[in-house]
Amino acid sequence: MIGFAFHEIMEGSIVRVGERFDRPFRFEVDVSTPKLVARVAMCDAEGFLRLDGLAKHARATGRLEMSPLVERRIRYVLDFEGDDGKRYQFDGSKRIARFDALPHVLLKSWTTLPGAVTGEGGETWGRALLRFHMGRDLRGLLSSMRLATSNQLEAARV
Numbered sequence: 360m361i362g363f364a365f366h367e368i369m370e371g372s373i374v375r376v377g378e379r380f381d382r383p384f385r386f387e388v389d390v391s392t393p394k395l396v397a398r399v400a401m402c403d404a405e406g407f408l409r410l411d412g413l414a415k416h417a418r419a420t421g422r423l424e425m426s427p428l429v430e431r432r433i434r435y436v437l438d439f440e441g442d443d444g445k446r447y448q449f450d451g452s453k454r455i456a457r458f459d460a461l462p463h464v465l466l467k468s469w470t471t472l473p474g475a476v477t478g479e480g481g482e483t484w485g486r487a488l489l490r491f492h493m494g495r496d497l498r499g500l501l502s503s504m505r506l507a508t509s510n511q512l513e514a515a516r517v
Contacts, residue, residue: 364391368496368504369435369472371489372514373410376482382411384487386437386449391507400425403435408449408474413441413484419449427469431455435472446479451487466493 366389372381388406402423407416410448421437433453440448449475470491476484491500 360418361506362391363504363506364389365500365505366390367491369491371472371487373476373485373487375412375485378485382413382485384408384410384489386419386489388419389436392425396431398426404435408437408439410441413447413476414439414442414446415442419443421448425459433458435474447476447484449476449487450474451489490505 363432368387369384370383370385373384374381378478386408388404390402390404392400392402392484393509394400402425403420404421404423406419408414408419409416417439419437419439422437424432424434424436427433432455435449435451435453437449439447439449453470453472454468458465458502460468470493472487472489472491474489476487476488478484491497
């Protein structure tokens with residue numbers, strides 16, 4: 360079976376509940392799935408995130424649920440441990456515009472990721488808005504994309 364993999368960077372800010380200022384937020388993840396053809400491609404994600412005031416350099420693991428053509432969304436779910444030793448989760452979704460949308464609307468839908476960070480008990484820690492930086496990170500994203508068999512993807516993880 361043919362799968363695919365890529366490396367993505369998203370960054371922006373988050374506003375913590377009860378505060379009125381932005382905190383920097385960034386994650387870098389390696390994404391892979393052994394199955395390219397599906398209504399929703401369930402991808403593994405692994406990397407690191409930095410969230411000012413919560414995690415200086417936390418290992419992040421989770422998934423991307425990719426269905427840009429059928430459901431017109433890409434959902435990111437990343438679990439991590441904060442510097443306080445507690446577990447947190449980022450959950451966000453890109454809402455992908457139809458391909459007949461105006462070019463700037465289509466581009467924004469692929470590069471803008473709103474979401475929220477929640478704590479272990481499900482309480483919202485903060486609301487985030489992340490973006491993919493086309494000018495700086497597009498070349499790296501494109502050069503990281505690869506098609507591979509399930510065995511090749513598994514071997515790359517080890």
